[in-house]
Amino acid sequence: MLDWLILGAGVHGLHAAACLRSQGARLRLLDPNPRPLSEWDRRAELLGMSHLRSPIDQDIDVGQLSLHHFAEAQPRLEPGAFSGPCRAPSLALFRRHVAWIRDRLGLDALLERGVARSVELVEGGVRVESEEGSLRARRLILAIGRPRTQVPAWAEGIGGAALHVFDGGFDHGSPGGAAVVVGGGLSAVQLALRWARARPGETTLVCRRPPSIAELDAAPRWARQRWSWRFANFSLAGRMAILDSEVRRGSVPSQAAARLARAQRSGRLRVVFGEVSSARKEGGELLLSIDHHGALRCRRLALATGFARGFDGVPLFEGLAQTLGLERGPWGMPLLDGALRWHPRIHVLGAAASLSLGPLAANIAGARLASGRLASMGPS
Template sequence: MLDWLIIGGGPHGHHLAARLLSSGKVTAERLCIIDPHSEPFAVWRRCTRNTGMRFLRSPQVHHIGIAPFALRRFAESPSARGVAGFRRPYARPALALFDRHCDAVRESFGLAACTRLATARAIVASAGGLRVDSERGALEARNVALAIGGGDCLQWPEWARELREAGAPVHHVFEPDFSRAFMPPWEHALVVGGGITAAQTALALVKDGPGRVTMLSPHAIREHMFDADPGWLGPKYLRGFHAEQDPGRRRAMIRAARRRGSMPPELAKRLREALRDPRLSVIEDRVVRASVADEAALSLELAREQRTLEVDLVLLATGFSPRRPGTFLDQAVDSLGLPCAPCGYPLVDPTLRWHPRLRVMGALAELEVGPTARNLSGAREAAKRIVTSLK
């Protein structure tokens, strides 16, 4: 039986594994990460490639290593030679630097040997721990940590879903089978969304694509350096958050704090400058009706401008739906009697324990960690809470 089984091989799962091993409380032989992808950090890297991300939004101290300034030290080492460094303000790392550091952390802790290719299907109680069933068999562990992303909770507007079902070229930039490098030919692409992902995607399409690009945003550009006030990283806001015992009110606080649909000022500036190119336009509006005009065109009726857009490719940069990620967890909620808030998310203790043998990270931990739970800072906070609670 394993001591720890981590479900999810992204940045959150790798950081927890590194923390557990560095603490000396767990050995590599008794730890396992399971993930359905053959390459490490596969979902993170697919999503960042698809959006054309160049620099992270978060500062240098938010990474998957152990020491706060490990990424800065790595950037000054020969291992980082040839990649961009940091961008002001807040010393935000280049994506290439961050990714290379992730690989270095994985290698330094020997996490490749701890990783198995598998998709979790069910979690059930077993003698002395939990059993995780997958298509490749079952694993038993004294402790299980959920470090899953929100890939099964993508936000699809109803009109886009209907077009997709009709066979139209409509894709969500975060869906598993989409790759910006292998899109069908297009002349006029529509990017739907008003935040950082939409802006990055639109800029990447204009830079590399063959035709016109329209970014359709439901609102004016919202400039915020971070997607939540830095006060949420410490007691400034968390004191009041943790004092609130009602999970419904905590959920409301998270919704109010999270700056959905925003982008950092540097990206907003790049977007405005790019509008000098006649191939790019930004429209503040929303689609009220959509249809397939012919084999090569989609007809999208807008609400405010009362006009129709003709495009031949739609890319959704609409983020994630608010429902709890991890549909396979429905079974565990029933069989293990896991407590959930009215919003469907886990009710956990301060050590992120959902069950005596089950911990959570990422979105699943946000009713305890707060609005930054999904971010790299949230990964660090969650791993710290879990590891420091171990005897």
């Protein structure tokens, strides 16, 4: 029996693994991908992401300022290794740092490939079944990210989920003609800029309103442990209100806003403000009706409309809530204790821990807050 089994080898699972491994715990990560952080890499590549949004002090290593020291120790740092007032690291630097952590702590060897299908309590721990067999551990961490994308109803009849940039079935290739990206946040802007670079003048970004400018997804204070505890002490309604008002949805950092404005001015990218009300296929094309604007015709469409906020209907969460009678709050989010326990043997990290950690729960900052909470339980 392992000490810990972590479901999901994304940012949250990997950071938890690094922390537990450095304490000498016996653990495994279970994820269908061939290496840790595969989902992150896939999304970043698809969007043509050059830099992270988060600052240099938010990295996935154990301890503080590891990425900062790693960068200083590089014999030669490429120009543009950092961007913006928050010194957001380039994706290339972040990846090198992650590779160094994985190597140093031997994290790749801890990865078992598979999708967790069910979890049940057994004597002294839990057993997780995947298509590859079963794993048993004294404690389980759920770090499966946000499993469902947000697909607008009007897109259902023309391709649905497969049109979403974060869906496994999304076509990675550049468009071969007129293209439309729908969405109002950083992912939409990044993809529209990437497509506009590939085929200048043929891409349109459709968003409800001009993106607001914010360097980070939420104010930096939410990355501090003290603020996350303060958050957790509010009533449920208070926490929901804070999440609603503090997470800067539909915002982009100043540098991305400047790139968007340049692309618009030069005619490489067109931006239309409005809401898509319906869409249909016509021959080999798609015809989108946009409120207050008229119709747009395109050959390729991408939905960069983010992830579903809640966890209702996510099989692992539904199964656990039903079989173990575990409590859930609004949006089907698990209600956790201070050490992020949903059950004495089951912890939850990432976006699903938003009601305990606050507005940055899903981010790297949230992964670091979570490891502090796990450590607050004492030795594993």
